[in-house]
Amino acid sequence: MKKLFHIFLLLSFLAPGTLIHCVPTNHELFENKRIVIIGGTGYLGRGIAAEVLKYNPKKVVIFSRDEVKHYFMEKSFDNNPKIQSILGDVRDYDAVLHGTRNADIVFHVAALKRMDALECNVQEAVKTNIIGSINVFNACIENDVPKALFISTDKACLPINAYGACKFVSEKIFTNYDPSTTKTKFVATRFGNIFDSTGSVVPFFIRKIQNGEDITLTDERMTRFVITAEDASKIIFDALRYSVGGEIFVKRLTSFKVTDLIEVLKEHFNANNTVRNIGLRPGEKLHEVLINESEMGRAYLFNDYFVIRPSIVLHDNSADVPEYVKHGNRIEADHLTHFSSDQAIMSKETLKSYFEQNFIK
Numbered sequence: 001m002k003k004l005f006h007i008f009l010l011l012s013f014l015a016p017g018t019l020i021h022c023v024p025t026n027h028e029l030f031e032n033k034r035i036v037i038i039g040g041t042g043y044l045g046r047g048i049a050a051e052v053l054k055y056n057p058k059k060v061v062i063f064s065r066d067e068v069k070h071y072f073m074e075k076s077f078d079n080n081p082k083i084q085s086i087l088g089d090v091r092d093y094d095a096v097l098h099g100t101r102n103a104d105i106v107f108h109v110a111a112l113k114r115m116d117a118l119e120c121n122v123q124e125a126v127k128t129n130i131i132g133s134i135n136v137f138n139a140c141i142e143n144d145v146p147k148a149l150f151i152s153t154d155k156a157c158l159p160i161n162a163y164g165a166c167k168f169v170s171e172k173i174f175t176n177y178d179p180s181t182t183k184t185k186f187v188a189t190r191f192g193n194i195f196d197s198t199g200s201v202v203p204f205f206i207r208k209i210q211n212g213e214d215i216t217l218t219d220e221r222m223t224r225f226v227i228t229a230e231d232a233s234k235i236i237f238d239a240l241r242y243s244v245g246g247e248i249f250v251k252r253l254t255s256f257k258v259t260d261l262i263e264v265l266k267e268h269f270n271a272n273n274t275v276r277n278i279g280l281r282p283g284e285k286l287h288e289v290l291i292n293e294s295e296m297g298r299a300y301l302f303n304d305y306f307v308i309r310p311s312i313v314l315h316d317n318s319a320d321v322p323e324y325v326k327h328g329n330r331i332e333a334d335h336l337t338h339f340s341s342d343q344a345i346m347s348k349e350t351l352k353s354y355f356e357q358n359f360i361k
Helices: 002-013 026-030 043-055 067-076 093-099 115-119 122-142 162-175 201-210 229-242 258-268 348-358
Strands: 034-038 059-064 083-087 105-108 147-153 185-191 215-217 223-226 248-251 254-257 275-277 289-291 299-302 305-308
Touching: 026 043, 026 229, 034 043, 034 093, 043 059, 043 067, 043 229, 059 067, 059 093, 067 083, 083 093, 093 122, 105 122, 115 122, 115 162, 122 147, 122 162, 147 162, 147 229, 162 185, 185 229, 201 215, 201 258, 215 258, 223 258, 229 248, 229 305, 254 258, 254 348, 258 348, 289 305
Parallel strands: 034 059, 034 105, 059 083, 105 147, 147 185, 185 248, 215 275
Antiparallel strands: 223 254, 248 305, 299 305
């Protein structure tokens, strides 16, 4: 009774309309929930599934068009009964609508990602990466999904290629909406390639080294952000935890020189492969950009994240003050104008230690 009185006393001092935010734990996010991962058979989708399963979900629904990857994923999870495979293409709205039915949280990971291939197949990039995102967005609204998260990329920031342009548009789909008109809370995260993911530079260079081939380098000045699968899962979960709708969460990452990575790998494998400079590929950047100048003006620094608020405010809900506003810091224009991979380069020695800790099993 005394405890109830104290709660009542606290509430009486709050301004009318003030919302009390309880930041949910991972257990509260996922326990006994139906989690849907669109594009779940890929590297990141598998990683998200593995992390979510630690918190006793009701089901983890894997939506993917590749039946072979479904089979191998089910085997890799020892045919866990909590894993449910749904065969479907993100381009097919009816399939997406079916796959997201009764979902509590939807992760949208599906995309065509091969940047060079998409430069020559722009229409296919649009069908999967933009139309697919529209399908996920609309299906979540129709099914009253409480939370939906879009996985974006640094390529979406100041895009110069088809892949980045598609991801840029998809970010807008998930962030420029009116939360007052839908039960679904949409949010996005943006980061670079995961250190050892399929198609990333590390396994590519290692294959070249082990096969005795020339290591192809597009430009000696090139830098790249680096993130581990564990850090990727953390920012994804924290985005769900702290968002109020329409934000882009960006982790403060470190980066490396690609030439340093080549030297670290050659030393590790005691190799002497020739490094051959082939020039920039179509649509390739020298440095990755995670936040541009116009976005920095509406960004907050919160814990180890930048949180970019929506560019269009479609509703007035001043009582709903996010944690990152209450406990974060607004970025001052004269302090930081953008965030790119040439600003946070780790030393070669640090990169070597990072590689040994996160890649060598």
